[in-house]
Amino acid sequence: MSASSFLILVGSFSSMISTLNFTISPPSLSLVSQTPSGASPSWLLANPANNSIFYATDETETGALNSLVLDHTTGRLTSVASIPTQGGSPTHIGLVNNGTQLGVANYGGGSAFFATLESDLLHFKSPQVVSFTDGGSSNAHQVVPFGDQVLVSDLGRDRVWRLTQDASSSWSIQDSIGQPSGSGPRHLVVDDNALYSLHEKANTLSQQTIPTTPLSGDAQPDSIASISIIPSDTPSGANLFAGELLLAQSPTPIIYASNRDDPSSQGDAIAVFDINPLTKVADVRTGLKHLRGVALVGEDNAYLIAGGMNGGGIKIFERVSADQGFLKEVASLPAGVIDQPSSFVWV
Numbered sequence: 001m002s003a004s005s006f007l008i009l010v011g012s013f014s015s016m017i018s019t020l021n022f023t024i025s026p027p028s029l030s031l032v033s034q035t036p037s038g039a040s041p042s043w044l045l046a047n048p049a050n051n052s053i054f055y056a057t058d059e060t061e062t063g064a065l066n067s068l069v070l071d072h073t074t075g076r077l078t079s080v081a082s083i084p085t086q087g088g089s090p091t092h093i094g095l096v097n098n099g100t101q102l103g104v105a106n107y108g109g110g111s112a113f114f115a116t117l118e119s120d121l122l123h124f125k126s127p128q129v130v131s132f133t134d135g136g137s138s139n140a141h142q143v144v145p146f147g148d149q150v151l152v153s154d155l156g157r158d159r160v161w162r163l164t165q166d167a168s169s170s171w172s173i174q175d176s177i178g179q180p181s182g183s184g185p186r187h188l189v190v191d192d193n194a195l196y197s198l199h200e201k202a203n204t205l206s207q208q209t210i211p212t213t214p215l216s217g218d219a220q221p222d223s224i225a226s227i228s229i230i231p232s233d234t235p236s237g238a239n240l241f242a243g244e245l246l247l248a249q250s251p252t253p254i255i256y257a258s259n260r261d262d263p264s265s266q267g268d269a270i271a272v273f274d275i276n277p278l279t280k281v282a283d284v285r286t287g288l289k290h291l292r293g294v295a296l297v298g299e300d301n302a303y304l305i306a307g308g309m310n311g312g313g314i315k316i317f318e319r320v321s322a323d324q325g326f327l328k329e330v331a332s333l334p335a336g337v338i339d340q341p342s343s344f345v346w347v
């Protein structure tokens with residue numbers, strides 16, 4: 001039996017994590033509760049092994065990683081443990097090493113931080129840092145598992161680092177997959193051996209093949225495709241900042257790429273791509289301003305939630321067919337209910 005409602009947690013640049021309740025039919029979105037959590041809990045992660053356990057960053061100059069337990073009845077969270085991320089402005093948390101470790105991207109610190117989860121999945125041990133600042137100014141942005149390896153997008157160094165673990169469980173840089181100079185790779189999606197990189201500064205989505213063996217010297221994989229995510233009716237010269245990148249596998253693989261600060265009166269857009277070959281098939285205007293957090297939610301990723309940090313509120317779109325326009329708005333929360341929403345997770 002499928003659920004008639006589900007909860008969604010909202011990260012933000014305020015001090016609050018908010019809990020929303022989405023009722024499927026008729027569709028409606030409501031605020032259930034808010035829980036104070038450190039400072040700027042901008043990124044949230046669910047642990048797929050236990051639907052009460054979540055992690056949040058403090059995206060601050062010192063940086064911290066926190067674990068929390070959700071009460072499904074009240075929507076409230078209880079903080080359990082916190083550990084410094086040994087680098088400033090942690091922007092993202094990824095579950096790596098087959099669910100046994102968390103990896104955090106320190107944007108300000110130019111590093112990736114790893115912590116092993118205790119068996120309760122709530123306490124942290126064996127912290128480790130891998131720095132990317134040797135040779136340039138790094139802004140690590142996301143930590144993505146790739147088999148037993150880890151990929152880290154580096155917006156400052158214009159590369160995607162590949163890390164491997166040695167026998168003593170210590171991570172180090174194996175090689176890196178180059179991105180165009182000045183493009184600013186922000187978020188990644190991996191599908192089999194295909195790497196999709198969304199470039200914050202260039203507003204492009206690229207596709208490359210991740211090599212199975214380590215890259216040596218100046219060797220680099222071919223670029224298979226690189227496509228602008230800027231809508232054709234956006235005024236030229238607009239200063240946009242690509243945001244989130246998502247892959248939904250069913251019913252057919254679709255990639256969503258969002259951008260921020262589009263001057264259009266219809267707000268920021270989400271670009272929709274078919275893969276194989278990578279082709280942009282639509283730009284969906286959202287009415288949101290500074291669209292930062294976007295996530296797939298619900299069984300079979302039936303819905304997409306998106307939030308405007310500077311206006312438009314939070315909206316739920318049903319993922320519909322191409323002839324219905326790909327994304328159909330079904331519910332929303334007005335601007336101001338949740339301050340500075342930046343990320344979402346499906347409970």
Ligand SMILES: *[C@@H]1O[C@H](CO)[C@@H](O)[C@H](O)[C@H]1NC(C)=O
Nearest residue numbers: 005021023032072073074075
């Ligand atoms: C969410 O909404 C449903 C009704 O659609 C209700 O039954 C449920 O109790 C709500 N959950 C919370 C945590 O408020």
Ligand SMILES: *[C@@H]1O[C@H](CO)[C@@H](O)[C@H](O)[C@H]1NC(C)=O
Nearest residue numbers: 049050051052053069120122
């Ligand atoms: C999930 O974690 C919570 C908090 O530690 C715990 O109370 C609960 O028993 C766990 N659930 C499962 C299925 O392990």
Ligand SMILES: *[C@@H]1O[C@H](CO)[C@@H](O)[C@H](O)[C@H]1NC(C)=O
Nearest residue numbers: 049096097098099100147148
């Ligand atoms: C990954 O974790 C699962 C569940 O704990 C386990 O069954 C599986 O053997 C692990 N895989 C590897 C490669 O360690």
